[in-house]
Amino acid sequence: MPDLLRIEGLRAGYGEAVVLPGMSLRLAESEVLALLGRNGTGKTTLINSIVGITHRFGGSVILGGQDITEMRPDQRARAGIGWVPQERNIFRSLTVEENMTAVARPGPWTVAKVYEMFPRLKERRNNFGNQLSGGEQQMLAIGRALTLNPKVLLLDEPTEGLAPIIVEELLKALGTITRAGGTCSIIVEQNAQKILGLADRIVILERGAIVHDAASAALKADPAVLERYLGVAGKS
Ligand SMILES: Nc1ncnc2c1ncn2[C@@H]1O[C@H](COP(=O)(O)OP(=O)(O)OP(=O)(O)O)[C@@H](O)[C@H]1O
Numbered sequence: 001m002p003d004l005l006r007i008e009g010l011r012a013g014y015g016e017a018v019v020l021p022g023m024s025l026r027l028a029e030s031e032v033l034a035l036l037g038r039n040g041t042g043k044t045t046l047i048n049s050i051v052g053i054t055h056r057f058g059g060s061v062i063l064g065g066q067d068i069t070e071m072r073p074d075q076r077a078r079a080g081i082g083w084v085p086q087e088r089n090i091f092r093s094l095t096v097e098e099n100m101t102a103v104a105r106p107g108p109w110t111v112a113k114v115y116e117m118f119p120r121l122k123e124r125r126n127n128f129g130n131q132l133s134g135g136e137q138q139m140l141a142i143g144r145a146l147t148l149n150p151k152v153l154l155l156d157e158p159t160e161g162l163a164p165i166i167v168e169e170l171l172k173a174l175g176t177i178t179r180a181g182g183t184c185s186i187i188v189e190q191n192a193q194k195i196l197g198l199a200d201r202i203v204i205l206e207r208g209a210i211v212h213d214a215a216s217a218a219l220k221a222d223p224a225v226l227e228r229y230l231g232v233a234g235k236s
């Protein structure tokens with residue numbers, strides 16, 4: 001399967017500070033990649049660099065054969081980068097429904113489909129972003145990224161703050177979405193155990209560099225890796 005996302009020698013950070021000294025990473029269509037690592041190892045910076053909101057010192061980002069390196073974040077979104085930021089960033093003065101229709105692009109993910117996955121959002125469709133609970137904002141951020149029908153779905157700790165039953169449904173839905181084709185996902189997750197069942201592949205960062213990149217099945221069989229890089233045993 002051809003690579004859908006290709007990051008080549010990406011050197012990026014904030015201001016003068018380099019956080020990612022030289023990141024190279026490829027994702028195939030239908031691939032679900034879990035990005036793990038201790039706090040401050042550069043997970044969010046990598047996501048933000050794909051979105052285009054960090055300072056780039058060098059390297060390139062190619063999406064479905066198109067070089068998006070020089071594009072602004074809004075242009076990247078239109079090119080197919082769907083993003084659920086760690087701090088959610090929903091439009092607080094728009095309603096739930098407007099938040100989604102504002103960015104929607106044609107494709108299998110419609111507002112109706114999102115409502116099916118998150119009935120809670122349907123109930124709140126006319127509420128403004130600033131009237132939602134933390135969990136509802138979370139669902140909306142994910143719904144908004146989906147209605148963009150992205151080629152790459154970037155989720156920065158999407159399960160944080162959600163009830164366990166919702167987390168389970170969400171992870172299952174993300175697997176279905178990604179494997180349906182035309183897209184790939186990068187999911188940042190603190191809890192390795194939660195994501196091992198869903199992800200095809202696990203990448204662990206340390207000081208802005210990849211220190212482990214393997215099929216999740218291999219990691220399941222070798223919990224010592226989790227202990228070494230994350231300071232947790234197989235369970236957490
Ligand atoms: N806006 C910023 N300006 C300057 N430095 C930053 C900024 N955001 C993050 N950093 C620094 O970049 C490094 C990587 O941070 P990043 O947010 O990517 O880590 P992370 O792996 O996502 O951590 P966490 O698990 O806590 O979310 C850290 O040293 C952090 O202090």
Ligand SMILES: [Mg+2]
Pocket residue numbers: 043044045086156
């Ligand atoms: Mg982070």
